[in-house]
Amino acid sequence: MNDILLDLKDIWKTYDLGATSVHALGGVSFEARRNEYIAIVGPSGSGKSTLMNLIGCLDTPTKGRYLLNGRPVSEMDDNELARARNEEIGFVFQTFNLLARQTAQRNVELPLVYxxxxxxERVERATEALEAVGLGDRRHHRPNELSGGQRQRVAIARALVTRPSLLLADEPTGNLDTEMGREILSLFDRLHEQGNTIILVTHNPDVAKHARRVVSLLDGRIESDTGNGARR
Amino acid sequence: MKRSDGLRVAAASLIENPLRTFLTLLGIAMGVTAVIFVVSMIEGLNRYMGEKVAKVGSSSFTVQKYGILTSHTEYAEARRRNRGIRHEDAEAIRRFASDVERVGIQRGWGVSPKYGSRSVSDVQMLAQDYDAYLIESPDIAQGRGFSQGEVQRGALVCYLGWEVADKLFENRDPVGRKVRLWGRGFVVNGVAKKQGSILGHSQDNFVSIPLGAFEKIFGSRRSINLIVKAKDPLRMEEAVDEVRMVLRARRHLRWDEEDNFGVITPDSLMSFWRKLTQMIFSVALFVVGISLVVGGIVIMNIMLLTVVERTREIGVRKAIGARQKDIRFQFLAESVMLCAAGGVVGVGLGWLLAYLVRTITPLPAAFPLWAPILAVVVTSAVGIFFGLYPARTAADLNPIEALGREAC
Known part of the structure; x- marks a missing residue:
C-alpha cells in the first residue's frame, strides 16, 4: 500500500551503559499514512526524542524494522541516512538551529546545496519557500535581525524547501511566546491542509491538540494512540 | 554536494572570522616569508658572485700551487703533496697546449707602499710579466700601464689602484713620482680606473709592478701563479685539460694520482660557491620546515577548536542532509585555504623583502619562479596533512549528540 509513509514494527533502541543496558524504546510499532498530522507526546524520559531521532533517520534502531516511503531505514549506512534526511525529512527544531552568519535565503538554500x-534553481526554490511562510521580504536578513517567530518560519521554509515526505518538528513552539507559538501552529495547520505529512513531538497538550492523531509514549512504549482520526 | 559549493562554504566561514583567519595563517606566512627571502638572498649572491667575482664567461683561469681548499685535512694533504709552479711550467704550457692563447705569470704579496712620510698598509702587490699584463689589460685612467720593454728588463715602475693613489698622493698628480716599496723607488706610470668593491672588499687597493723587478729583489725560486687565457672561451674546458695534462706529465704523476697543483676556473669558483650556498640553503630549509610544522600544528589546533565551537552547526548540516564526506571536505578545504593563503601572504612578504634588499644594497636579490609555486604547493600539503584530523573529527560527529549541545 503506497499510502503508508511510515511503517515501524517492533522497534527497540537499547543503550549499553557498561554494566547495565537501558531500553529507550521497548517494542514500538505504528504506521502513519500520507497527510497525517500526528503529535507524539509523553513526559521527558518517555522515549519520544529517541523515537523522533529514529523517524528522522538520525539514528537506526537496535532491533526492529522501519520503512520510510517503502525504504528500509533500519538497514541504511551513514551516507544513505544522510540522503534520506535530505530528501525525505524536513526538520524543525525547538531552537531553530539556523546558521547565525548566513541570511535567511542562504539558510533555506542549504539542504539544496547538499x-x-x-x-x-536553488535560489528560486528557496525564495518560493520563504514566500510560502510569509517571509518573502525578509530574505536577506540574518537570524539575529529576525524575531523568534520569524526565525522559526525560516526554519520551516528550510524544512520544506526539499519538498520532503515528512515534516518532523521537535517542540517547535518551545522557545516562543504564546502569540508566536499560535502563529507557528496555524502555519502547520495550513501546511497540513496543503497535503504535507507532519509529525510533532511535544510535551504540551495544547500544542498536541492541533494534531488529528496523538500518540502517547510512556517508558519507551506506546501507551495510547487515538488512531487515524483524519481518515475516519 | 558539489565541490564548488563545498569550497564556497569553506571560504565563507574563513571570511566570516577575519581575525581568526589572519592569526591562524600568520605562522605559515612567516615560514614562507623566511624561505622566499633566503632563496632570494642566495639567488642574489649567486648572480653577484657570477658577475663580479668569478667573472663567468671570461676566458681565463688560474694555475697555482693550491686550489680551493675547503677543509683542514685537504690543506694538510695539499701542503704535503703539492709542488710549486715554476717558470718552466709556463714555458711547457706555451709550447704544448694548443688551445691556450697566452700564459701569464703573476705573484701576489701584501705590501705597505710609501710616498714621502705617507704610507698605506695592507696593499695588494701584483707582480706581472708582460703576458699577464696583457691578459689583465687594466683600464688605466691616468698616465699609462707598462711597456713591453719595461716589463722585460724588470724596470722599477708601477701603476696604482685608485684607492692607493688617492691615499698616498691626495690631490697631487702621482704620474712620474716615486713610490717606495721594500726601500726602493718605483716610478708611477699611471693609475687604474676606479672599480669599486665586491662584498665589501676594495678592488682599488693594489700596486702592480713588473715581475722582473720583483724577482730582481726576491729571486725567482718561489712558486708563481699562472694566468692562462684560452683561445676560445667556448673551449675553456679543453684548455684546462691541456694545461693539466702538461703539468701532470712534467711532474710524472701516475694516471691514478691526483693533481699536485691547483686550477681555479670561474666554474670551479662558482661550484665552490654553490656548494657553500647549498649548505646555507639546506639549513635555512630545515628551519623553515620546522616553522611550517609549527604553523601546521597551530592550524590543526584552531581547526579542532573550530570543530568544537561549531558542533551544533555540524549537527544542523548533518540533519538536513550533509554526508560525512561533505563535512570532511568543508573542514579540509578550510585548512588548505588557510595554509595556501598563508603561503601567498608569505610569498608577498618575501618578495617585498627581496625588493627592499635589491633597492637598498647592490645585491640583485630575486627568487626564481619555482620558489613561490613550491611554497604554495608545500603549504597546501601542510594544510591537508594537518587538516585531516580535525576534518575527520568533524565528519565523525554523531548528529544527535551534535544537535544536543546548547544553542546560542
Missing part, C-alpha cells in the same frame, strides 16, 4: 542542486 542535494547538489544548481545555484540558480
Amino acid at each position: 542535494s547538489g542542486m544548481p545555484r540558480s
Whole structure:
C-alpha cells in the first residue's frame, strides 16, 4: 500500500551503559499514512526524542524494522541516512538551529546545496519557500535581525524547501511566546491542509491538540494512540 | 554536494572570522616569508658572485700551487703533496697546449707602499710579466700601464689602484713620482680606473709592478701563479685539460694520482660557491620546515577548536542532509585555504623583502619562479596533512549528540 509513509514494527533502541543496558524504546510499532498530522507526546524520559531521532533517520534502531516511503531505514549506512534526511525529512527544531552568519535565503538554500542542486534553481526554490511562510521580504536578513517567530518560519521554509515526505518538528513552539507559538501552529495547520505529512513531538497538550492523531509514549512504549482520526 | 559549493562554504566561514583567519595563517606566512627571502638572498649572491667575482664567461683561469681548499685535512694533504709552479711550467704550457692563447705569470704579496712620510698598509702587490699584463689589460685612467720593454728588463715602475693613489698622493698628480716599496723607488706610470668593491672588499687597493723587478729583489725560486687565457672561451674546458695534462706529465704523476697543483676556473669558483650556498640553503630549509610544522600544528589546533565551537552547526548540516564526506571536505578545504593563503601572504612578504634588499644594497636579490609555486604547493600539503584530523573529527560527529549541545 503506497499510502503508508511510515511503517515501524517492533522497534527497540537499547543503550549499553557498561554494566547495565537501558531500553529507550521497548517494542514500538505504528504506521502513519500520507497527510497525517500526528503529535507524539509523553513526559521527558518517555522515549519520544529517541523515537523522533529514529523517524528522522538520525539514528537506526537496535532491533526492529522501519520503512520510510517503502525504504528500509533500519538497514541504511551513514551516507544513505544522510540522503534520506535530505530528501525525505524536513526538520524543525525547538531552537531553530539556523546558521547565525548566513541570511535567511542562504539558510533555506542549504539542504539544496547538499542535494547538489544548481545555484540558480536553488535560489528560486528557496525564495518560493520563504514566500510560502510569509517571509518573502525578509530574505536577506540574518537570524539575529529576525524575531523568534520569524526565525522559526525560516526554519520551516528550510524544512520544506526539499519538498520532503515528512515534516518532523521537535517542540517547535518551545522557545516562543504564546502569540508566536499560535502563529507557528496555524502555519502547520495550513501546511497540513496543503497535503504535507507532519509529525510533532511535544510535551504540551495544547500544542498536541492541533494534531488529528496523538500518540502517547510512556517508558519507551506506546501507551495510547487515538488512531487515524483524519481518515475516519 | 558539489565541490564548488563545498569550497564556497569553506571560504565563507574563513571570511566570516577575519581575525581568526589572519592569526591562524600568520605562522605559515612567516615560514614562507623566511624561505622566499633566503632563496632570494642566495639567488642574489649567486648572480653577484657570477658577475663580479668569478667573472663567468671570461676566458681565463688560474694555475697555482693550491686550489680551493675547503677543509683542514685537504690543506694538510695539499701542503704535503703539492709542488710549486715554476717558470718552466709556463714555458711547457706555451709550447704544448694548443688551445691556450697566452700564459701569464703573476705573484701576489701584501705590501705597505710609501710616498714621502705617507704610507698605506695592507696593499695588494701584483707582480706581472708582460703576458699577464696583457691578459689583465687594466683600464688605466691616468698616465699609462707598462711597456713591453719595461716589463722585460724588470724596470722599477708601477701603476696604482685608485684607492692607493688617492691615499698616498691626495690631490697631487702621482704620474712620474716615486713610490717606495721594500726601500726602493718605483716610478708611477699611471693609475687604474676606479672599480669599486665586491662584498665589501676594495678592488682599488693594489700596486702592480713588473715581475722582473720583483724577482730582481726576491729571486725567482718561489712558486708563481699562472694566468692562462684560452683561445676560445667556448673551449675553456679543453684548455684546462691541456694545461693539466702538461703539468701532470712534467711532474710524472701516475694516471691514478691526483693533481699536485691547483686550477681555479670561474666554474670551479662558482661550484665552490654553490656548494657553500647549498649548505646555507639546506639549513635555512630545515628551519623553515620546522616553522611550517609549527604553523601546521597551530592550524590543526584552531581547526579542532573550530570543530568544537561549531558542533551544533555540524549537527544542523548533518540533519538536513550533509554526508560525512561533505563535512570532511568543508573542514579540509578550510585548512588548505588557510595554509595556501598563508603561503601567498608569505610569498608577498618575501618578495617585498627581496625588493627592499635589491633597492637598498647592490645585491640583485630575486627568487626564481619555482620558489613561490613550491611554497604554495608545500603549504597546501601542510594544510591537508594537518587538516585531516580535525576534518575527520568533524565528519565523525554523531548528529544527535551534535544537535544536543546548547544553542546560542
